[in-house]
Amino acid sequence: MAKKVAFLQGNEAAAHGALYAGCRFFAGYPITPSTEVAEVLSNELPKVGGKFIQMEDEIAAMAAVIGGALGGAKTLTATSGPGLSLKQELIGYACIAEIPCVIYNVMRGGPSTGMPTGPSQSDIMCARWGTHGDHATIALLPASVQECFEMTVQAFNLAEKYRLPVFVMPDEIVGHMRERIEFPEPGEMEVLDRIKPTVPPEQYKPYDTQFGDVPPLASFGSGYKFHVTGLNKLPDGFPTTKADYVQAEEERQIRKVMADVDNIVDFEEYLLDDAEIVVVAFGSTSRSARFAVNEARKQGIKVGMFRIKTVWPFPDKQIKALAGKVKAFITPEMNLGMCTIEVERCAEGKAPVLGIFRVDGEPINPGQILDKMKEVK
Amino acid sequence: MAFDYDKYLRPGKLPHIWCPGCGHGIVMKGMIRAIDTLGLKKENTAIVSGIGCASRLPGYMDCCTLHTAHGRAAAFATGVKMARPEMTVLLVGGDGDGTAIGGNHFIHACRRNIDMTYIIMNNNIYGMTGGQFSPCTPTGAKASTTPYGNPDPAFDVAKLAIGAGATFVARGTAYHANQIDKLITEAIQHKGFSVVEILDDCPTTYGRRNKFKSVIEMMNRLKDIAVPVKAAEKMTPEQLQGKVLTGILYKEDKPEYCEQYAKVIERAQGGAK
Ligand SMILES: Cc1ncc(C[n+]2csc(CCOP(=O)(O)OP(=O)(O)O)c2C)c(N)n1
Ligand code: SF4
Ligand SMILES: [Mg+2]
Numbered sequence: 001m002a003k004k005v006a007f008l009q010g011n012e013a014a015a016h017g018a019l020y021a022g023c024r025f026f027a028g029y030p031i032t033p034s035t036e037v038a039e040v041l042s043n044e045l046p047k048v049g050g051k052f053i054q055m056e057d058e059i060a061a062m063a064a065v066i067g068g069a070l071g072g073a074k075t076l077t078a079t080s081g082p083g084l085s086l087k088q089e090l091i092g093y094a095c096i097a098e099i100p101c102v103i104y105n106v107m108r109g110g111p112s113t114g115m116p117t118g119p120s121q122s123d124i125m126c127a128r129w130g131t132h133g134d135h136a137t138i139a140l141l142p143a144s145v146q147e148c149f150e151m152t153v154q155a156f157n158l159a160e161k162y163r164l165p166v167f168v169m170p171d172e173i174v175g176h177m178r179e180r181i182e183f184p185e186p187g188e189m190e191v192l193d194r195i196k197p198t199v200p201p202e203q204y205k206p207y208d209t210q211f212g213d214v215p216p217l218a219s220f221g222s223g224y225k226f227h228v229t230g231l232n233k234l235p236d237g238f239p240t241t242k243a244d245y246v247q248a249e250e251e252r253q254i255r256k257v258m259a260d261v262d263n264i265v266d267f268e269e270y271l272l273d274d275a276e277i278v279v280v281a282f283g284s285t286s287r288s289a290r291f292a293v294n295e296a297r298k299q300g301i302k303v304g305m306f307r308i309k310t311v312w313p314f315p316d317k318q319i320k321a322l323a324g325k326v327k328a329f330i331t332p333e334m335n336l337g338m339c340t341i342e343v344e345r346c347a348e349g350k351a352p353v354l355g356i357f358r359v360d361g362e363p364i365n366p367g368q369i370l371d372k373m374k375e376v377k
Numbered sequence: 378m379a380f381d382y383d384k385y386l387r388p389g390k391l392p393h394i395w396c397p398g399c400g401h402g403i404v405m406k407g408m409i410r411a412i413d414t415l416g417l418k419k420e421n422t423a424i425v426s427g428i429g430c431a432s433r434l435p436g437y438m439d440c441c442t443l444h445t446a447h448g449r450a451a452a453f454a455t456g457v458k459m460a461r462p463e464m465t466v467l468l469v470g471g472d473g474d475g476t477a478i479g480g481n482h483f484i485h486a487c488r489r490n491i492d493m494t495y496i497i498m499n500n501n502i503y504g505m506t507g508g509q510f511s512p513c514t515p516t517g518a519k520a521s522t523t524p525y526g527n528p529d530p531a532f533d534v535a536k537l538a539i540g541a542g543a544t545f546v547a548r549g550t551a552y553h554a555n556q557i558d559k560l561i562t563e564a565i566q567h568k569g570f571s572v573v574e575i576l577d578d579c580p581t582t583y584g585r586r587n588k589f590k591s592v593i594e595m596m597n598r599l600k601d602i603a604v605p606v607k608a609a610e611k612m613t614p615e616q617l618q619g620k621v622l623t624g625i626l627y628k629e630d631k632p633e634y635c636e637q638y639a640k641v642i643e644r645a646q647g648g649a650k
Contacts, residue, residue: 067456
């Protein structure tokens with residue numbers, strides 16, 4: 001049977017991805033270049049019995065999304081730089097209280113209002129470390145309209161599976177560009193739901209690790225009574241300051257993601273088999289990089305691309321393995337070197353890392369990447 | 378027979394953190410009696426708070442409880458209520474939590490008229506952090522950050538709520554303990570966003586700085602300044618100087634938010650226009 005196809009914008013595709021994943025509650029606050037997600041979902045959610053609310057600010061939107069998730073819904077918010085900054089305290093809340101939800105953040109320049117709304121890839125570290133305290137982060141970087149759809153579905157799956165907030169972060173170019181998209185049939189893509197408790201309500205503890213590092217999550221209003229707080233807590237959800245326990249809990253909350261890193265980290269290897277130079281790229285920049293790699297190959301340069309799809313957790317293992325084999329990495333990104341720091345860390349001095357950085361609101365073009373390849377000795 | 382509060386309290390979670398003489402416990406007991414009067418099911422009742430001494434209340438209650446971040450209770454609760462409109466949603470918190478950092482969420486919850494009941498415990502101070510002034514600290518009063526007396530004017534919480542669109546607004550005091558449950562009961566029964574302000578006391582961080590010699594003195598002040606709305610009708614403006622009105626201050630029927638959204642769903646699905 002022919003697939004259902006459409007010509008959509010990245011943001012619109014993400015909204016449809018959310019619906020496919022079973023999202024039934026959206027709370028947001030308008031901000032370019034993310035607003036199309038809100039617009040599509042305000043139209044589509046009520047059609048499937050879901051709910052859309054425009055809150056008074058991004059903090060409120062994040063709060064409502066956490067509240068809705070506790071009520072049992074799969075929930076989404078969408079924003080961009082300034083809004084992402086505002087959400088940070090409550091992103092930390094979702095981390096420590098282990099509430100699944102998805103944050104779709106379209107990257108525009110910064111700091112602050114920056115240059116609205118030119119493209120950028122400068123929220124990489126804000127997603128990782130924007131909220132205070134130690135925590136695990138999962139963040140996905142789509143490079144096409146199709147991926148905006150698919151990664152949003154994947155983000156819901158990861159959020160539900162690991163009980164944490166998950167980011168999908170297209171740059172503005174990916175969020176706004178239009179491409180052909182093929183919709184998966186219902187059931188074609190995996191859709192995961194959180195693990196619900198099997199114990200009776202009297203025995204339920206929201207952070208009971210006897211069921212593993214990701215404890216089952218009940219919903220408010222489903223017969224289970226329990227306490228949720230942003231304080232460090234015991235398995236029953238009540239605050240504790242017991243040193244040993246707090247340390248072990250913090251470590252578990254990171255371990256629940258990092259122990260499964262091989263199942264989470266996704267990437268694309270393009271012409272890497274014999275590559276002496278590896279371009280590490282993501283988002284719209286990876287499209288310029290692919291073009292540059294193809295051109296360079298025509299000129300006999302042995303170059304390939306490692307495309308980051310999951311930036312957090314970072315593909316440490318893969319970059320480390322490449323570092324031992326290649327002459328150099330080239331890291332084009334629309335910021336002043338956020339992923340480059342990570343590539344350097346993983347390269348461990350075994351291969352030089354040559355950055356190409358742009359924060360002037362213009363995309364990195366293939367010519368710039370080609371020129372950099374030619375600098376490699 | 379004495380009222381059985383234990384039925385609604387979580388076993389093993391007492392003693393509470395509140396200081397001797399703190400009014401917050403009186404409010405919690407009033408809230409429990411209201412829940413009992415209405416026969417609310419504990420598993421169908423969500424109690425949502427922010428951060429502060431007052432906001433620790435949900436931890437003691439054997440319901441679905443959500444202790445959020447400072448000021449954000451109304452916004453979290455909006456998500457809970459949208460996902461579970463059939464639940465009774467109660468918000469609790471302090472004056473600082475609700476009118477400073479949470480002021481924006483407070484007025485917008487009022488404006489939406491979403492069916493929740495907000496019990497705001499106004500002790501005129503940031504108790505938990507050691508007594509800095511709040512937007513409800515009277516002008517001239519001493520706080521740890523107003524050593525020369527507070528230059529700021531204070532909010533009138535009830536007027537703020539009415540102005541913002543809340544459809545039920547009441548005020549009581551920690552002294553008038555027997556009235557608290559009646560106000561909360563009516564507030565919960567009201568369809569829409571209801572606000573119950575309870576004037577209470579923080580002997581530890583407000584009382585001692587403002588020349589109250591004892592908790593009894595603080596309580597007596599609450600007794601003296603409170604005037605029931607009915608009684609106030611017969612009083613002159615001079616007689617009302619320095620007094621605050623108590624009882625149900627405002628009540629209005631207006632479309633409730635979740636019901637309004639149910640109509641959106643109907644329209645989106647091609648039903649009633
Ligand atoms: C974002 C943030 N800012 C500041 C604080 C510190 N803080 C905790 S409680 C509180 C004030 C609480 O006052 P109120 O809401 O009146 O409650 P009370 O303690 O008086 O009952 C403050 C400022 C915080 N926890 N989070
Ligand atoms: S510090 Fe004040 S508000 Fe906090 S528990 Fe003590 S008396 Fe109550
Ligand atoms: Mg206070």
